[in-house]
Amino acid sequence: MNQLKLTVSILATAGLLFFIAACAQMGTLPSLPASHPEALAIGQQVNCAECHEDQQKGTLKPYKAFNHSPVFVKSHRFYAASDDRLCSTCHKSSFCNDCHTNKVQIKPSTKFGNRPDREMQHRGNFMTMHKIEGKLDPASCYRCHGRANNERCIQCHR
């Protein structure tokens, strides 16, 4: 019963939102393009300022804020939390899922063994090192292995 109520209220809110979304279309609020108009080379730490002037456009944050410096890559979660749709003009969801996989059981650094220049987590013998890293900061592991209940882990962590 509770489940049913929840589902109904969920669908009602979603329906309402969809309706609002449809109405908003009639407005004149600008949209980001579906995809970034310029193809970019891989293997670079994209410097947005190379092509974009720092001009204020509506509620868009300054382009420079998204320069892919090593600091940006390490802390991209802060940017993704509020600008997911900007990320998706350049990145397919699958790009993110290369590192944020659910159950694939292949380390991203193995899948992309030909790209050692990328910031992939768990390089080297992580099976051993995780026993230290997991104690150090389990919250950082929870981000990927928490809700996505990793099959691999339960084999040992019962």
Added chain:
Amino acid sequence: MKNVWCTVVCAVSFATASSIALAADVSVDTSTLLGIGQRDVSGAKSETLLPATQFLGLDVDKLADGNLSLHLYGWGRADLADNSYNRENVDGNFTYGYLQYRFKEANANARLGRMFIHEGIVNEQIDGLSARTDLPAGFGISTFAGAVVHGKKLSGETSDGKGDTIAGGRATYRYLGMLELGLSGLFEAKAPSLVSHINSSHRLMGGDLYFSPHKMVTLMGQSSYSPETKSVAEHSYLLSVKPLEGLIVSGEFNEHRSGGYLSAASLFSTMPSYKPNERSRVIGGSSSYQISKSIGVAADYKHYTRTLGNADRFGADARLSFSDNSIRGGFGYHYLRASQGFAITPYISASYHELRGYLLHETKGYFAALDVIAYLFKEKLFNEKSAWEGTISLGYHLTPALALSGDVSYGKNPEFTDETKGLLRLTYNTTFDIKGGK
């Protein structure tokens, strides 16, 4: 079921890659990996691993009135040798698959299917519906609802410990490009009761912030609270300062309460070191400076505090790029000094040095890479003072989109005396194109 999915993925990949890819507005990404491994586990017989994994991504744009699109991604695996890693021989997973309708204005869109949601404090994978839109005067709203994507059942339980349905959303206010305030929350149906694991219903509410009072300074982060366990879940903030072109200095503050944050994931709330009332902190800073087009340097520091003890990690990396970025390299050093509490049972030290170096060369035709990582332990671990792993990768572009590559890696690990692995990789669509990038 898994069997079917694997067969479907494999069949569809090859069929689509070769034929549909020619049609406009369809983009296919496939990656076939064949792993070949030999692992000598000390004191046990050597294992042969031979998993073949097929990844498939399909994006179909401009459907119906031109604003509808379909996005699919998944993988299937067949084990050509028996029982590698004690896994099932055939496996597969549907990572996402959704229809998206994109409105021309107000960044509005609606999605239906399996998808990932990243909105403020919300990070979920659902089977359901999501919608978002900007509203006048800088406001915006997004919402989602649907079924939880379940993981594998916990051992000795009849579920993975998660509720069945989930809903949530985020409301935002933006002022020019300098301020964004978000309020978000999620509500998952009551978590099932478990026999031997700890869990709690996954319910969170919180806020997120982006504030850039000056173009050199940005503060961003989020705080969340679990009404279910009446506990703060997370405070996580990043302050970044860009005093010069190419220079970033940032400071980070993270605080977690196990009861609020980890308790909704049984995997973590059942870990030996889990304490429901624990407050843990990670405070640190990192900085990167692009000295010239070909040299960039970065340094980082983190201080960890838990009931188990405390630890510091610091280190530095350099990145090099030559010949128009076609030759790239890097090296780095990090040291972790950690209290004894973080050591692997029954060892006494968790401190170690980490060294890494890599080099790669890419041309239109071939590409090659070399990667080495080494650990030097302060005290012996599994009777070893050090461990290392090296990988050599060589590849060739059969066409600009189709590439074949092979990796060989050798590792001297403390637990497995040594391990040699090979990997063959056939990838289609290796480029970063205009249609949704990569």
